[in-house]
Amino acid sequence: MHSLLEKKQNLLAEKQPPRAREAARRLGVSEAEYVALSCPGSATALDALSFSELLLELHRLGEVMVLTRNDTAVMEHYGVYANPKLRHGSVAILNNPDIDLRLRLGQFKWAFAVNENSRLSLQFFDRYGSAVHKIYLTSKSDSQVFSTLLNRFKTECFMPEPEPSVRQLASEEIRLSSEQRRDLLADWQAIDNAHQVNGLLKKHAVTRPQIYQLLEEGAEQLALGSVKALMESISERKIPVLIFVPNGVVTQIHNGRLHKLVETGPWFNVLDKRFNFHLNLQGVKQAWIVEKPTEQGVTRSVEWFDDEHNPVAMLYLHSDCRADRQMTDAWENALSALERLDGPVTENFVSHGGRR
Structure with missing residues (x-):
């Protein structure tokens, strides 16, 4: 010590x-x-x-x-x-324009x-x-x-004894039978709310990118250069967005536009007056455009993942703008301009294999 x-x-x-x-x-x-x-x-x-x-x-x-x-x-x-709402004693939600959070207090x-x-x-x-x-x-x-x-x-000093964190190699092959693959896709098609995706991941023991690789429609993998390009486009087009940054326990959400962009080494930064966002471009290993259902109909998000398939950030057109034709067109034009990944997507599935 x-x-x-x-x-x-x-x-x-x-x-x-x-x-x-x-x-x-x-x-x-x-x-x-x-x-x-x-x-x-x-x-x-x-x-x-x-x-x-x-x-x-x-x-x-x-x-x-x-x-x-x-x-x-x-x-x-x-x-x-201000105004944190506690649910079941283990979840706290703040829905303020300046501080928007989801906290899993049980963790x-x-x-x-x-x-x-x-x-x-x-x-x-x-x-x-x-x-x-x-x-x-x-x-x-x-x-x-x-x-x-x-x-x-305050309480007495102590030394934490953390549990070991086991690195999950997302590149490892996931074996799915034809039946399992069919069931997974059927469950995806049955989703009527984007919040149901996490339950589907847990049920089938797969990651988001692994599901997206199976979808014939509704998911497109992007070239990694699209990460920086999208942020620049959002800023230039003055598009209000929702940006979710999760870590498995807390999710923090940005509501609004991006203004001052600064690149420093591997970090691409938004340095606005009351909002900062720092993204290590080297840490983003996959980028996707995904169609998902929401309370306001199907919407398209952009999602970034690290080398373990953990979500880095998820971006949506701001929900307040989804009835605004000018803003929806600007968002769709920004997405259409992004470079798609050349060549076939790397599969982490074997559909003819045995059980997982």
Whole structure:
């Protein structure tokens, strides 16, 4: 423990200290363990049994910056953490224009209040020790409320013991009999709401790209150059969109247009006044256009995936614009202009094989 803490302090003393996610990797620990190394001190452990109660109090902080990320995309919004709706005690939903979130509280395992050189935050972690959601105070936040909440929800220091995360190789062959393939496609055709897709994935033990590879119609794979091209087109055409960034526990959603685009190395960034989006282009390994049913009829989304078939981000025309012919035409024109993948799609299925 002492050795790890010393190594952490050495990292923080570097001229350009790495961010916590990278620093944890360099130390060979999870990010939750990395943060806990500073408890007590610049990190304070929070009571896991009170996470939902804590979320209901966060509006008192005033303006905050909320951050949700996966390995490839980072989304940040500024606003008030207002009106979270709790469902069944394990799911929280915020439906605000500036902060739009879906949180699976049942998968929050640990949390810490963190002071990074006077930058205050609340950081939440899953059972693997991955940071799934962070809430930062801004110059407009009420730091006194933060102190009050910290005193109310703090608990004794501990060292998290994350579960090992098993890397799923999505490139591994999935064997489906002709019957299984037929059943999967029948279930897809029976979907009447996009939210039902997750249940279908679980039932058939497949990923979204694996389903899309089977669809003769309704899914087209895009060249990877389309990722950057789409964001530029959305910005140029001033198209309001919905962008979903999930990590399996929290999904953060952007509602609106993209303005200031900046490319820095492998990162393609949106640097707007109250919204930032950072996308590592090298981490996107598949891109698809997919037709899916919604409450307003069939719509087309663009979906990006990493090398394990985990969703990086999903983009839709904003629901408020789907009755606007000018905006729907602009969205369809933007999609039509994207480069399709040359050659056949790499199949991860064997339809004549045995059972999975």
